[in-house]
Amino acid sequence: MTSVKLKLKENDVKKIQEICKSFNNEPGELINVLHKTQEYFGYLPAEVQEEVAEGLGISVAKVYGVVTFYSFFTMLPKGRYPISVCTGTACYVRGAEKVLDEFKRILKVAVGETTPDGKYSITCLRCVGACGLAPVVMVGDKTYGRVTTDGVKDILKEYENE
Amino acid sequence: MAKFKTHMLVCGGTGCRASASDVLYENLKKEVKEKGLENDVQVVTTGCFGFCEQGPIVKMIPDNTFYVGVQPKDAADIVAEHALKGRKVDRLLYKDPVKKEHVPDSKHMGFYKKQIRIALRNCGLIDPENVNEYLAADGYEALGKVLLEMTPEEAIQIVIDSGLRGRGGGGFPTGVKWKIAQGVKGAQKYVVCNADEGDPGAFMDRSILEGDPHTVLEAMAINGYCIGATKGLIYIRAEYPLAIHRLKVAIAQAREYGLLGEDILGSGYNFDIELRYGAGAFVCGEETALIHSMEGHRGEPTFKPPFPAESGYLGMPTNVNNVETYANIPVIFNKGAKWFASIGTEKSKGTKVFALAGKINNVGLIEVPMGITLREVIFEIGGGIKGGKKFKAVQTGGPSGGCLTEKHLDTPIDYDNLIASGSMMGSGGMIVMDEDDCMVSVAKFYLDFTVEESCGKCSPCRIGNKRLYEILEKITKGHGAMDDLDKLRNLSNVIKDTSLCGLGQTSPNPVLSTLDNFYDEYLAHITEGKCFASQCKDLIKYEIIPENCVGCTACARNCPVNCISGERKQIHLIDQSLCIKCGACMEKCKFNAVTII
Numbered sequence A: 001m002t003s004v005k006l007k008l009k010e011n012d013v014k015k016i017q018e019i020c021k022s023f024n025n026e027p028g029e030l031i032n033v034l035h036k037t038q039e040y041f042g043y044l045p046a047e048v049q050e051e052v053a054e055g056l057g058i059s060v061a062k063v064y065g066v067v068t069f070y071s072f073f074t075m076l077p078k079g080r081y082p083i084s085v086c087t088g089t090a091c092y093v094r095g096a097e098k099v100l101d102e103f104k105r106i107l108k109v110a111v112g113e114t115t116p117d118g119k120y121s122i123t124c125l126r127c128v129g130a131c132g133l134a135p136v137v138m139v140g141d142k143t144y145g146r147v148t149t150d151g152v153k154d155i156l157k158e159y160e161n162e
Numbered sequence B: 001m002a003k004f005k006t007h008m009l010v011c012g013g014t015g016c017r018a019s020a021s022d023v024l025y026e027n028l029k030k031e032v033k034e035k036g037l038e039n040d041v042q043v044v045t046t047g048c049f050g051f052c053e054q055g056p057i058v059k060m061i062p063d064n065t066f067y068v069g070v071q072p073k074d075a076a077d078i079v080a081e082h083a084l085k086g087r088k089v090d091r092l093l094y095k096d097p098v099k100k101e102h103v104p105d106s107k108h109m110g111f112y113k114k115q116i117r118i119a120l121r122n123c124g125l126i127d128p129e130n131v132n133e134y135l136a137a138d139g140y141e142a143l144g145k146v147l148l149e150m151t152p153e154e155a156i157q158i159v160i161d162s163g164l165r166g167r168g169g170g171g172f173p174t175g176v177k178w179k180i181a182q183g184v185k186g187a188q189k190y191v192v193c194n195a196d197e198g199d200p201g202a203f204m205d206r207s208i209l210e211g212d213p214h215t216v217l218e219a220m221a222i223n224g225y226c227i228g229a230t231k232g233l234i235y236i237r238a239e240y241p242l243a244i245h246r247l248k249v250a251i252a253q254a255r256e257y258g259l260l261g262e263d264i265l266g267s268g269y270n271f272d273i274e275l276r277y278g279a280g281a282f283v284c285g286e287e288t289a290l291i292h293s294m295e296g297h298r299g300e301p302t303f304k305p306p307f308p309a310e311s312g313y314l315g316m317p318t319n320v321n322n323v324e325t326y327a328n329i330p331v332i333f334n335k336g337a338k339w340f341a342s343i344g345t346e347k348s349k350g351t352k353v354f355a356l357a358g359k360i361n362n363v364g365l366i367e368v369p370m371g372i373t374l375r376e377v378i379f380e381i382g383g384g385i386k387g388g389k390k391f392k393a394v395q396t397g398g399p400s401g402g403c404l405t406e407k408h409l410d411t412p413i414d415y416d417n418l419i420a421s422g423s424m425m426g427s428g429g430m431i432v433m434d435e436d437d438c439m440v441s442v443a444k445f446y447l448d449f450t451v452e453e454s455c456g457k458c459s460p461c462r463i464g465n466k467r468l469y470e471i472l473e474k475i476t477k478g479h480g481a482m483d484d485l486d487k488l489r490n491l492s493n494v495i496k497d498t499s500l501c502g503l504g505q506t507s508p509n510p511v512l513s514t515l516d517n518f519y520d521e522y523l524a525h526i527t528e529g530k531c532f533a534s535q536c537k538d539l540i541k542y543e544i545i546p547e548n549c550v551g552c553t554a555c556a557r558n559c560p561v562n563c564i565s566g567e568r569k570q571i572h573l574i575d576q577s578l579c580i581k582c583g584a585c586m587e588k589c590k591f592n593a594v595t596i597i
């Protein structure tokens, strides 16, 4: 997995230490700590993982092992408008693959990548529980249902001038 | 609920929310206030009604009027017409697809006629964020009865007698599981609710948690009392923010009312519940992996025995049950084991919740008695196949299950029949497919999922599934050979026999069941280079039929890669070397001039 180099500011280090402390620096709380840390930073670069390991008194390898095991954790920053295409079964049979292809084609990035300007990123997720609206796409917290390949352009248009 | 004349129930499930049902709720409240009806009309946000296909849904009580596809701007009409004048808003009523008539209320909808709601009894009826509404619906009555009037043994016997089996996939008898956990000694025992729901395309557990969170808390407390545990944990996916929110609210309210915490209902019994979050790994639904994940480790399964009942969370005796299993428990105590056992088939009692999705008219959440046939579910409740297409297969059991076909439509659904038919109950995902779905691609889709989700601990699953995927990919690209079919079968059997956990032991099922039921499709891909469903991009070509083309330019204007040439009123031509096979031209052509060959 590639990673982004990042120099942590003093404030950031303090924040990580606070998060660890709020879970009593308990190694068993690693996953909860990572959830909170990712909420704050948006992603979990190597430098952040090193701080977490320090805070919980465990090895960096252990933290890295957990971060890379769970798909919810990411070591790459997402775009300002993270696009998630549902590829759950219900969405798949109603054409999610074509929709995903269209996003990839227009934005010229692959799944898991961010556009060079940092605006959009594309990820896949499995079932957001709105299967009645399949295929479903989320941009940030906003849900779009019954998306067609034609509709992809219209969705992106909404964010064009932002 | 007595004091208001009318209740407007607005679905606040994830699906309807995605279609702005929260704005609709606010608008309804505003309209009610403006018309001065606050004392007569109550607007309530509820959990899912199940009829997700045509959401957002508003249901009126007491007359059961069922409004579908309600937009925020419709609030004014509903209040002005229905609430004030007692006239139904016809244009918002559900329309029967066959009779083409408006259906006045939910009781007359085909979707609800054959359903029996036990686990979902409160979903869509009560406000999930208000414990008083749960209490008014007999909530926590079962817990009171168990704590104050029964010994753990007596309570466990009731669960055994009910015949309830685990709804998380395995179908293990719940009462027996509790009895085993009760019999094990430990300094601290744990009760765990498995709310990981990893099957993509299934949303039963989330709907229960969103619509009726207290029922799970109540059942966990009963479970705790029966096995002698004082701590409960709910392992829930982080991808379910609304369910997490509602659980947090429910736990706080239950504590405040003395229904969780110390000395519950004056019985001297202590029990409390905490949440633990998953982080997106399907294998964490497997109970040993789930326990490792709760302990902060990578969610890798371990060999059983020891079972969680002997050595679970932090090495202590632990009882794991699924959300839907729990949702049945309070009713069993309220209505009796005999009543529960009277529903269903000989070996599968009660009901099962299914998330009906795919190429079906009524996508949604349904609860049906065990023993109902697939035909009834798909054609009566589900309203048949979308767009009048031909039914091809229904996939049950998610990535662990198989595809059932026409010949299975009249088989009564229960744990054992589904396994005998080459699929399984699984957690309750039911994906319907039509003639446009390529079954080799479907098998490949599931294998892609498995390859991504295999934890990698054991080689048959880690390597074997990848090889299965590669062979399937080769076939869908038109490079398959006949001996690939034997390889698929042999490898599948090896993976099933030698994998460590349930993921690997079931992952080849989608391959085996499609091989059994759709052998001719595999053959066509290999020997003729043909995909019946025209889904495999490498096996199809879009072409323009010169005789039909009128030169309207619709196709050329919509081709995303501009690979169609031709002047207005001239015959158009597709440049095959550039075509990405998106199908836009075919969709846009009004003259049937684009065809797939």
Ligand SMILES: Cc1cc2nc3c(=O)[nH]c(=O)nc-3n(C[C@H](O)[C@H](O)[C@H](O)COP(=O)(O)O)c2cc1C
Binding pocket: B165, B166, B167, B168, B169, B170, B171, B172, B174, B194, B195, B196, B197, B198, B199, B282, B283, B284, B285, B286, B287, B288, B320, B321, B322, B323, B325, B326, B427, B501, B502, B503
């Ligand atoms: C790969 C795999 C995934 C599973 N996923 C789930 C799940 O998402 N939810 C669930 O309740 N059980 C799941 N199970 C079954 C659990 O291991 C366990 O049997 C179940 O939670 C027990 O509860 P029950 O007896 O009430 O069904 C899964 C099993 C396997 C092998």
Ligand code: SF4
Binding pocket: B283, B300, B301, B453, B454, B455, B456, B457, B458, B459, B461, B462, B499, B500, B501, B502, B503, B504, B505
């Ligand atoms: S069968 Fe697959 S998921 Fe299960 S332990 Fe082995 S590698 Fe992990």
Ligand code: SF4
Binding pocket: B542, B555, B558, B559, B560, B561, B562, B563, B564, B574, B578, B579, B580, B581, B582, B583, B584, B585, B586
């Ligand atoms: S299938 Fe798509 S890419 Fe190919 S010609 Fe038609 S519109 Fe263009």
Ligand code: FES
Binding pocket: A086, A087, A088, A089, A090, A091, A092, A126, A127, A128, A129, A130, A131, A132, A134, A135, A136, B200, B201, B202
């Ligand atoms: S499969 Fe996409 S929302 Fe359920």
